[in-house]
Amino acid sequence: MTIRDKTDQPERSISQAIINGLRCNCPNCGETSLSQGFTTVKDSCDNCSQELSHHRADDLPPYLIIFIVGHIVLSVLMVSMKYNLFEICITAIGGSLIAVIIALALMRSVKGMIVGLQWALRMHGFDKSL
Numbered sequence: 723m724t725i726r727d728k729t730d731q732p733e734r735s736i737s738q739a740i741i742n743g744l745r746c747n748c749p750n751c752g753e754t755s756l757s758q759g760f761t762t763v764k765d766s767c768d769n770c771s772q773e774l775s776h777h778r779a780d781d782l783p784p785y786l787i788i789f790i791v792g793h794i795v796l797s798v799l800m801v802s803m804k805y806n807l808f809e810i811c812i813t814a815i816g817g818s819l820i821a822v823i824i825a826l827a828l829m830r831s832v833k834g835m836i837v838g839l840q841w842a843l844r845m846h847g848f849d850k851s852l
């Protein structure tokens with residue numbers, strides 16, 4: 723899916739930008755890492771010089787991760803409690819650890835996906851015509 727706007731700017735593929743973001747790569751070229759450190763997005767791409775400081779991912783990645791992790795962990799906990807797979811304290815501690823591990827594992831990819839989506843939709847300064 724691509725977005726065609728009224729200006730003469732080239733089309734940007736939303737799906738490719740999301741895939742590049744999920745791989746934590748630049749949404750424009752997909753060649754180099756999007757971030758420096760754990761979740762800090764670089765000011766610009768080292769490969770294609772795409773300006774990346776315009777992103778405004780803000781709190782959306784944590785909200786999405788809470789939504790995803792909540793559904794996974796609650797499902798596991800409900801199955802565990804229904805069939806008495808483990809003691810309740812083991813279930814609570816294990817569920818908490820699983821939630822933290824999944825959240826940390828998803829953080830970079832989800833943030834990259836949001837930055838890629840903003841880039842593809844020309845949001846927050848990614849639109850050169852403004």
Ligand SMILES: [Zn+2]
Nearest residue numbers: 748751767770
């Ligand atoms: Zn790039």
